[in-house]
Amino acid sequence: MKHSWLVSSLLLLWRWTVTTMASQLWAGAASVDITPPINPNWLPLNEYELEKLHIRAIVFENNGERGALIGVEIVGYEQPVYEHVIELVAEYLNVTAGNILFTCTHTHGAAPWGTALFYTEHNYGNQRVNQYATLADAALKAVKEAYAKMVPAQVGYATGEAYLNVNRDNLNPLTGRWTQFSNFTGPVDREIQVLTFNNMNNTPIAVYTTYPMHPVNSYQAGYVSADWPGAMSRWIEQSFNEKVVAIYSQSASGDVNPRCRRTGTNALASISQVHVSGLELAQEPLEEPLRDQYLPLVRADVTYIRQLFTELTSVGVVLGEEVIRIMSRTSNFDSNPSIWSQQANVTCPGRARMDKAREGVPGYYYNSTDVQIMTGAFGIGNTVLAHVGAEIFTRIGWHIRDSSTMNNTMIVTMCNGKSASGYIADVESVSQQVFETLGSTLYPGSCAEDKIVSSIAEHIKAYKETL
Incomplete structure (x- = not known):
């Protein structure tokens, strides 16, 4: 048993040495x-x-x-x-x-x-x-x-x-x-x-x-x-x-x-x-x-x-x-990619519901506690995974990609935590009386879309500066 532990330890040490010295993924x-x-x-x-x-x-x-x-x-x-x-x-x-x-x-x-x-x-x-x-x-x-x-x-x-x-x-x-x-x-x-x-x-x-x-x-x-x-x-x-x-x-x-x-x-x-x-x-x-x-x-x-x-x-x-x-x-492979990450919460005003309407009618709300939403970027070589801890609408995803300074930008949602926001609609869709918008705990407006996009853009900018 001691011999097996020693061999495993030596193998891990060898792999770490090779990885560190040779810059190999x-x-x-x-x-x-x-x-x-x-x-x-x-x-x-x-x-x-x-x-x-x-x-x-x-x-x-x-x-x-x-x-x-x-x-x-x-x-x-x-x-x-x-x-x-x-x-x-x-x-x-x-x-x-x-x-x-x-x-x-x-x-x-x-x-x-x-x-x-x-x-x-x-x-x-x-x-x-x-x-x-x-x-x-x-x-x-x-x-x-x-x-x-x-x-x-x-x-x-x-x-x-x-x-x-x-x-x-x-x-x-x-x-x-x-x-x-x-x-x-x-x-x-x-x-x-x-x-x-x-x-x-x-x-x-x-x-x-x-x-x-x-x-x-x-x-x-x-x-x-x-x-x-x-x-x-x-x-x-x-x-x-x-x-x-x-x-x-x-x-x-x-x-x-x-x-x-x-x-x-x-x-x-x-x-x-x-x-x-x-x-x-x-x-x-x-x-x-x-x-x-x-x-x-x-x-x-x-x-x-x-x-x-x-x-x-x-x-x-x-x-x-x-x-x-x-x-x-896929042709452009990288055997020596950088690995980098940064994430942080953004905060927007919140609201609470006074009714239980599912769809098709206005909802009634009162001001409530602020809502935090996790955003981040995970860089792997020339690709960055832009992530959000909630379900976002299509236009917000497009907005994230358009604001990214990196060509290879993957959009990953429902990631690294669950925001109390519920669905996050883009500004153009927030007035739609559908279950996603009616159930949102976010106060209507541009805060969530703007802050998510700008936060991720800053994360990506910070990563690109390391390359």
């Missing part, structure tokens, strides 16, 4: 299954890759500076969860909090509310994630495994596009009021951003990608679902014989949904015993009775669940193939 990646225990009263189909949930990590270092990108397939996390993750991972890697990006895919099929497989004593009753006591423990396991797999590496950035998303805020054609309704003339970003880590033989070992589209089609279907991001990640990983780890993070998608909603709305209709014609149905009338628990959550017709999961798998495959196409054409 090292990188490793790992995936950990966090699927919750099965509810025996509601068995899964156990037929699709997206029925499993994972937490993934990419760990890298150069010149003694380390960093980690961590993504988890859940709907979201609270601020104490983020703080616990950062505490454990930062201590293990001996880095500051800014050198760790912790995000979620935002899959609505992995949430406690309205999902039979989650809202039971079999998982949330003892607050366990699979065999791990907490999400932070699972994150630390993924980081440790990724760190142990580190090899000499290089990193490159490229972009592509996919026309699978649509702006989701529109006027109801029947009532003339704001609602969730596909808006094909509203703002939406179709860019896929891809950061690829290859070994020195140009073989991929990890990929980190962003795309703006809510994973909402499996919402309230009653089955655990990593939705299309999970299907996409697994397609990429399987395409490389499980030798690649693929992490997905949300871009600026606060006002963006999937273009196609038919299979999701049909599944909800079967739960509510509404006639399913085969056509796409309006979302809100089906979602509201289940969401607000006017109707009990019962098992959907499995025919529609299979259609749903098959469609989500198809979306994941299409996006996964676009990511692989981008990876294949």
